[in-house]
Amino acid sequence: MDYSENPNIANPNYPQISVNINPSSSSKFVISDDYLMVDEFLGQDSWSESSEKAISTDIASGFSATAATSSYKNNNMQSWKRKNGVMKNKEEVCHRVAFRTKTELEVMDDGFKWRKYGKKAVKDSPNPRNYYKCSSGGCSVKKRVERDREDSSYVITAYEGVHNHESPCAVYYNQMSLMLPSHNAST
DNA sequence: CGACTTTGACCAGCGC
């Protein structure tokens, strides 16, 4: 496993691991004990059953996170795409990520600061969906969080956009590591 | 007092 490209690895609360899920894909996935992230994601249509299975297969051993369900992909992500009109065609780079995580927490701390701007009951789901925006000025990244309608022990999180700033958490721990020279020793 | 959450209203896309 390669930890080198992940700034959050300095944070003991984020024991993340960088892996390439699918050799045929350029997307880089970052997996923690509790959740899975995709650094960059190509067009919505590339989120195929095969990529979903690839993710599930790669994280099957020892990780509780699984990729977004296909029902979520088809119903919700398509809706988001439609509403926001971000996608012009399937080739366009779309920084949109969805994943499912087994957790009792309502909102997972991903190191960024979010401001809640909406809550909506979802059809066919007993659990409401929450809408968040990155509270950092000038950053338009959005996040949606809802419990899995089929298994409420899972939380489905979807991100849209790319942060134009570093995670406050990463900045903090980078500074801390600079202040603690002994931790910089690579040996 | 500023930042954040809550919540009802509004708007737009889609299917019929």
Next chain:
DNA sequence: GCGCTGGTCAAAGTCG
């Protein structure tokens, strides 16, 4: 065109 649904807005309330 109409109703349904999801996403966003914004005013009011809450909290530190």
